[in-house]
Amino acid sequence: MTAHRRQMKLGAFLWATGHHIAAWRHPQAHVTAGVDIDHYIQLARTAEAAKFDMIFCEDAAGVREANVNIASQTSRSIGFEPISLLSALAVQTSHIGLVSTASTSYNEPYGLARTFLSLDHLSGGRAGWNLVTSASHIEAANFGSTGLRPHADRYERAREFAEVVTGLWHGKLDGASGSGHDGQSFSVRDPLNLPRSPQGAPVMVQAGASDVGRDLAARTADVVFTAAQTFEEAKSFYEDLKGRLATYGREPDDIKIMPGVAPIVAATEAEAQEKYEELQELIPDDVGIALLSSYLSISDLWRYPIDGPLPELPASEGMQSRQALVVDQSRRDKLSIRQLARHFAGARGHWRVVGTPAQIADELEARFEGGAADGFNVMPSWFPGELDAFAALVVPELQRRGLFRTEYEGRTLRDHLGLKRPI
Amino acid sequence: MADGATMHLAVSLVPEAAPSHPSDAGPDFSLLARFVQKAEAAGLDMVVLADSELVARGDAPNRQVPFEATTLLAALATVTSRIGLVAAASTVAHQPYNLARRFASLDIISHGRAGWNASMVPNPREAANFSRPEGFSGDDFRRRAEEFIGIVQGLWQGWDTDALLFDKSGGRFFDPEKMHLLDHKGEFFSVRGPLNVARSPQDMPVLVMSGLSEADMDIAARFADVILLDEPAGANADDLKRRALAVGRSPDAIKALMNVAPGAETAAGPEIIADRLEEPFRSKSCDGFNIVMPPVEAVFDEFVDLVLPELRRRGLLRSDYPGATLRSDLGLAGRDEL
Numbered sequence: 113m114t115a116h117r118r119q120m121k122l123g124a125f126l127w128a129t130g131h132h133i134a135a136w137r138h139p140q141a142h143v144t145a146g147v148d149i150d151h152y153i154q155l156a157r158t159a160e161a162a163k164f165d166m167i168f169c170e171d172a173a174g175v176r177e178a179n180v181n182i183a184s185q186t187s188r189s190i191g192f193e194p195i196s197l198l199s200a201l202a203v204q205t206s207h208i209g210l211v212s213t214a215s216t217s218y219n220e221p222y223g224l225a226r227t228f229l230s231l232d233h234l235s236g237g238r239a240g241w242n243l244v245t246s247a248s249h250i251e252a253a254n255f256g257s258t259g260l261r262p263h264a265d266r267y268e269r270a271r272e273f274a275e276v277v278t279g280l281w282h283g284k285l286d287g288a289s290g291s292g293h294d295g296q297s298f299s300v301r302d303p304l305n306l307p308r309s310p311q312g313a314p315v316m317v318q319a320g321a322s323d324v325g326r327d328l329a330a331r332t333a334d335v336v337f338t339a340a341q342t343f344e345e346a347k348s349f350y351e352d353l354k355g356r357l358a359t360y361g362r363e364p365d366d367i368k369i370m371p372g373v374a375p376i377v378a379a380t381e382a383e384a385q386e387k388y389e390e391l392q393e394l395i396p397d398d399v400g401i402a403l404l405s406s407y408l409s410i411s412d413l414w415r416y417p418i419d420g421p422l423p424e425l426p427a428s429e430g431m432q433s434r435q436a437l438v439v440d441q442s443r444r445d446k447l448s449i450r451q452l453a454r455h456f457a458g459a460r461g462h463w464r465v466v467g468t469p470a471q472i473a474d475e476l477e478a479r480f481e482g483g484a485a486d487g488f489n490v491m492p493s494w495f496p497g498e499l500d501a502f503a504a505l506v507v508p509e510l511q512r513r514g515l516f517r518t519e520y521e522g523r524t525l526r527d528h529l530g531l532k533r534p535i
Numbered sequence: 536m537a538d539g540a541t542m543h544l545a546v547s548l549v550p551e552a553a554p555s556h557p558s559d560a561g562p563d564f565s566l567l568a569r570f571v572q573k574a575e576a577a578g579l580d581m582v583v584l585a586d587s588e589l590v591a592r593g594d595a596p597n598r599q600v601p602f603e604a605t606t607l608l609a610a611l612a613t614v615t616s617r618i619g620l621v622a623a624a625s626t627v628a629h630q631p632y633n634l635a636r637r638f639a640s641l642d643i644i645s646h647g648r649a650g651w652n653a654s655m656v657p658n659p660r661e662a663a664n665f666s667r668p669e670g671f672s673g674d675d676f677r678r679r680a681e682e683f684i685g686i687v688q689g690l691w692q693g694w695d696t697d698a699l700l701f702d703k704s705g706g707r708f709f710d711p712e713k714m715h716l717l718d719h720k721g722e723f724f725s726v727r728g729p730l731n732v733a734r735s736p737q738d739m740p741v742l743v744m745s746g747l748s749e750a751d752m753d754i755a756a757r758f759a760d761v762i763l764l765d766e767p768a769g770a771n772a773d774d775l776k777r778r779a780l781a782v783g784r785s786p787d788a789i790k791a792l793m794n795v796a797p798g799a800e801t802a803a804g805p806e807i808i809a810d811r812l813e814e815p816f817r818s819k820s821c822d823g824f825n826i827v828m829p830p831v832e833a834v835f836d837e838f839v840d841l842v843l844p845e846l847r848r849r850g851l852l853r854s855d856y857p858g859a860t861l862r863s864d865l866g867l868a869g870r871d872e873l
Contacts, residue, residue: 136701136708143701147733149613149644173632175731180711187708190694190733193640199609200644203564222664223628230603234564234610253727254632294668301663305587305599396706 117514120480121368121487121529122507123168123211123337124159126152129187130494131374133403133457134394136187141494146191149200155499156201159208162503163517165528166209166240167201168317168337168489169194173218174250185396195227202235209525211240211317211335216269218246218255221276222300228314229281229306237310237524241277242317242337243328245270267324269297274316274332280304281313282534311524312533321349330356333367334531337489340371341463346484368486368529373476376466376493377501384466391493392454400453407456408435418450462491469505476506477515541853542816542846543790543823543865545621545763546574547583548830567607568614570830577839578855580864581619583652583743583763583825584608587661605637612645619861621650621743626683627661627671632726634683635690638740639732647736647860650761653684655754656746679723681754684742686726688758689717691739693729737860741867747771757782760867761790768793769820790865793821797838798828805841812842813851 129136177183194212232239245266279285293300318333340346378384492498510516586604604622642649662670698713717728745763756778776786846852
């Protein structure tokens with residue numbers, strides 16, 4: 113970064129019909145996204161033409177919602193398995209990074225290291241792995257687990273898992289020379305039977321926000337995704353994580369922090385707001401009530417009139433301070449159960465920005481220049497429309513301001529992100 | 536043939552040790568893509584992609600391969616449109632839920648052309664890389680593989696073919712009655728389901744089984760769509776079809792392909808090779824052949840350009856793809872009877 117100004121990194125977070133819970137019901141949403149590879153190839157090309165650093169895929173080894181009535185009113189029970197999806201996209205694109213989530217809870221490090229390295233070869237050095245641990249009972253039941261492991265145990269397994277994977281990628285595990293791995297959760301004897309990565313090693317991404325998750329990220333991650341509603345939250349996370357790097361002998365610039373952002377963009381603010389309301393109207397009442405019930409830990413919310421106010425709630429053990437704030441706000445603003453439910457279903461903990469290209473660029477710029485982000489993971493509300501809109505309206509505005517690249521300068525994901533190549 | 540049936544042909548890609556690139560130039564996908572496109576232009580039923588276990592024997596670490604087979608399959612699916620694509624994947628290296636997802640997804644990516652080659656021969660090096668240094672006894676490996684395969688096929692059938700409604704205005708994405716939990720609890724695995732990938736465009740990915748010993752034959756009779764048998768295949772193929780009948784499947788529901796490696800013999804002339812394939816096929820020792828060769832273009836070109844026309848001249852080989860999916864090209868019905 114000598115001659116030109118520091119520029120933001122952008123990820124295109126692809127998820128089925130879109131990130132809004134009712135995305136699939138939007139009249140122009142591609143409702144068969146979960147069974148249509150051509151749709152994904154088109155999205156990848158859109159993101160690549162807009163010079164995004166990477167495509168990002170989430171993953172879970174199970175359906176998302178146990179209640180089949182609720183699940184059947186959303187589009188998230190079926191979709192592509194992301195490794196196969198990204199392998200297909202690898203040979204249909206030429207520059208964009210390809211990052212997939214995979215859990216350390218229900219994989220083995222040798223197999224995962226091998227699969228991602230193969231994706232890295234298919235793409236000429238554009239692969240990344242987003243490490244997560246699984247905290248879902250639905251997933252556990254698909255792997256013979258009787259229950260979830262405690263949080264600390266999950267992260268200890270994840271730490272060992274990451275150590276083995278990077279050891280294999282870096283060619284530092286080799287049983288023949290007596291340096292295989294024999295640890296608490298895993299043992300590995302042989303080196304990988306694939307050539308070394310074209311970018312040194314695939315990029316390591318993490319998303320854990322807990323204290324132990326942050327430490328693991330500080331130790332091993334190249335990129336960190338995070339959810340932050342406010343500027344203060346984002347900045348505090350950013351400073352905390354960058355501050356932990358020195359402990360592991362790393363420089364602040366060795367990690368790129370990319371909070372999620374869910375933009376809705378239109379030529380005018382009123383139009384953007386209207387687009388948002390249109391989506392909110394599509395949230396099925398069952399789905400909204402189920403999400404709100406689970407957030408507020410109330411099991412019988414459906415008994416109350418949906419257009420009436422939130423009932424008096426007994427103070428409960430499960431009630432956190434943030435949830436209490438929500439209840440207070442709903443009383444203050446005299447929101448009905450339905451209104452409150454839609455409010456939650458629509459946002460779901462992510463930073464939503466609704467406005468014109470200039471307004472959205474202003475918001476992103478403020479966090480980028482204000483020491484709260486190195487870039488953003490863009491979560492379009494529905495596909496393909498909101499990705500198209502971001503690429504066509506917001507990206508050129510960021511480029512005009514010198515905040516985002518106009519051409520790829522390298523070929524690998526590490527090149528795009530400005531990351532050091534591992535030795 | 537009297538009944539008009541023609542032989543099925545697969546080609547197995549045995550990965551060469553990847554060229555040693557000292558620099559950044561990785562293995563070459565385009566070479567493999569050209570090879571598979573050539574096989575597709577020649578009308579072959581399917582390509583079988585080996586993974587590490589097929590190159591590993593003895594006590595040395597596995598030789599290098601260019602790509603892991605399932606990722607390679609996904610990439611090849613986007614540069615081909617008719618040929619079947621089968622990848623090896625080990626029951627030791629994967630969990631059944633993960634493997635079922637991967638292949639279900641590959642099947643949708645390829646529009647119904649994917650298959651899984653489940654080998655019944657354990658790779659002696661593999662378990663030690665998957666946190667099982669003690670390995671599995673032969674009998675445990677077999678019982679575990681049997682349970683594994685049953686789970687995978689069960690998960691593949693968890694969504695009825697008409698489960699997805701996509702009803703935007705009615706607000707119903709799928710019909711809750713048409714999604715089924717597996718609720719499997721067995722000796723080695725317990726898997727609740729359902730799979731989070733939609734139903735296959737060809738009902739289920741094609742299950743190819745290989746490395747079968749006598750003790751594996753009942754498993755293959757219950758689950759396999761295609762079996763790969765070493766020469767001479769006749770007795771084993773007959774045996775297998777009898778066993779299939781015994782478990783209520785049609786003998787035609789399993790296609791037996793005999794492994795042949797004609798590489799060195801192309802010099803003998805296309806007629807000699809065609810004779811060698813015609814005899815066991817006409818005597819119903821097998822339903823076709825699995826041509827095993829390294830991905831060397833010159834060797835494959837000779838086979839495609841000289842031997843295949845000779846087989847067609849004799850009426851032994853179809854000239855185009857009869858169906859839209861691998862299952863239909865192989866003359867296999869859906870597996871609703873299971």
